[in-house]
Amino acid sequence: GGGEAYLRESFYELAISFSVILLFWFMKSATPGKIFCGIRIVDAKSLLKPEWWQWPLRTFGYFFSVVPFFFGFFWIAWDKKKQGFHDKIARTVVIYDENRWSLKQMFLRAYQWLR
DSSP: OHHHHHHHHHHHHHHHHHHHHHHHHHHHSSOHHHHHHTEEEEETTTOSOOOTTHHHHHHHHHHHHHTTTTHHHHGGGTOTTOOOHHHHHHTEEEEEOTTSOOHHHHHHHHHHHHO
């Protein structure tokens, strides 16, 4: 019936969303939003690109960040390393990328150039 089709559609949408996120993480160490903000995800210890196994762990860790009323995301405000539960589980941290131009910086530069 309709409920079953809705659940199947929702599952496909969720699977596609997580696949796109994983692809961006694996290729760019960031989602489009992180790229726009000039930040990226790195291994918490080495500060280098995370290992392949850290990406699915980080994705799985989002469940623990979301389920208790998004507490895993609020935790970032109090954590010394600014890690959410998903970062702690995957041993990752989000840092500012001094070498990467964000889209925001590109728009600002273009605006300044056009003035």
